[in-house]
Amino acid sequence: DAKTTQPNSMESNEEEPVHLPCNHSTISGTDYIHWYRQLPSQGPEYVIHGLTSNVNNRMASLAIAEDRKSSTLILHRATLRDAAVYYCILRDSGGGADGLTFGKGTHLIIQP
Amino acid sequence: EPEVTQTPSHQVTQMGQEVILRCVPISNHLYFYWYRQILGQKVEFLVSFYNNEISEKSEIFDDQFSVERPDGSNFTLKIRSTKLEDSAMYFCASSEQGYSFYGYTFGSGTRLTVV
DSSP states (O other): OOOOBOOSEEEEETTSOEEEEEEOTTOOTTEEEEEEEEOTTSOOEEEEEESSSOEEOSSOEEEEOTTSSEEEEEESSOOGGGOEEEEEEEEETTOSSOOOOOOOOEEEEEEO | OOOOEEEOSEEEEOTTOOEEEEEEOOTTOOEEEEEEEOTTSOEEEEEEEETTEEEEEOTTOOTTEEEEOOSSSOEEEEESSOOGGGOEEEEEEEESOSSTTSOOEEOOOEEEEEO
16 A cells, blocks of 8 residues: 555644645555544544545545645544544555555644 | 444453454445554554455464354454454454445444453
C-alpha cells in the first residue's frame, strides 16, 4: 500500500473547524483515500473516503488536492466527542478483501 | 444503525489455553476481518474472510490462529495456545463488498489478557 504521512497530533477548540492534513505523494491513480477515526477505548470508525473529487457526508468533508498527493479531512464544527486518533489510509481500487494498513494517525485534542 | 457485535468484551486466559473470540457481523455484509491492537500500538490486520474461506492473511496470522463462520451469523477467531504477547484488543470488522470504495464497520473489540 502507498504510504501516508500525518502529523502526530493536533489541537483545536470546541465549536471551531478542524483541518487534518494527510500527505500521500506516492499515491497511484487507482488508490482511494479513506479516513477512519478511533475514539478512546473503541474500535476504528469509518469517516469518509474519496477518489478525486471533494466529498461531504454527515460526519466530515474530504478535500483532495488536484494532483491527489495530499488531502484534508475537515470537521466543520468540532465537539469534545471528536477527540480521537484520525487515520488516513489508501486503498487500491483493485478490490478484493485486502486489509487496511493503519499508521499512527493524528491524535486530535479538542479543548473546551 | 447496524452494528458489529463482539463478545466477550474482556477475556482473561492462562498462557497455553485456547480462546475463541466471537463476532456477529452486519447481516448483509459479505466480507469479514479480524484486526488486533496491542496496547499503545497501531491497529494491525490479521485476516480477511469471504465466501467461507480466508482471502488474505498477515504474517501475524500464523498456525496458532484460525477463523470460522460456523453458521450464518457468527464469525470467530480462535487462538489455539495463547502466549503472553497475544494480549491485545481484537477487533472484528465487516464490509458489504470488498471493493475499496466500501468502508468497514468495526466492532468495539474484545480485550484479551493472557496471564
